[in-house]
Amino acid sequence: MALSLNNSLGVLPDALMNFIEKIHTYFSSSQRVSRLKEIQRENKFEILGLKKYVEVRWLSLGESIKRLIRIWPSLAIFMESEIKINGGKVKKM
Numbered sequence: 001m002a003l004s005l006n007n008s009l010g011v012l013p014d015a016l017m018n019f020i021e022k023i024h025t026y027f028s029s030s031q032r033v034s035r036l037k038e039i040q041r042e043n044k045f046e047i048l049g050l051k052k053y054v055e056v057r058w059l060s061l062g063e064s065i066k067r068l069i070r071i072w073p074s075l076a077i078f079m080e081s082e083i084k085i086n087g088g089k090v091k092k093m
Contacts, residue, residue, distance in 0.1 A: 020053055020061075020064060020065070020068070021053070023050070023068070023075075024050055024052055024053060024064075027049075027050055032078075033049055035078065035081075036049070036071075036074060036075070036078050037049070039074050039077050039078050039081070040071070040074045043073075043074065043077065045071070045073060045074045046070070046071075048067065048070065048071050049067075049071075050064070050067055050068065050071070051063045051064045051066075051067040052064065
């Protein structure tokens with residue numbers, strides 16, 4: 001099972017893996033996590049954080065992607081507010 005999952009990871013585009021790693025790095029700041037939760041509260045979304053992708057845990061990537069999809073609306077609002085706060089630019093992820 002783990003071997004087949006390892007092979008399937010090679011099928012994912014590098015850009016997707018890069019995005020997942022960068023978004024988790026971007027939200028390693030407790031201030032950003034707090035702002036995300038505040039946005040979720042204000043918009044009556046489920047209050048959920050990201051699920052970290054850990055390379056050695058073979059189910060981790062799927063769980064991480066599922067969570068990103070589930071909280072996507074709040075992530076979009078967060079990023080839009082980051083753009084407004086930073087004058088049209090989001091700090092490099």
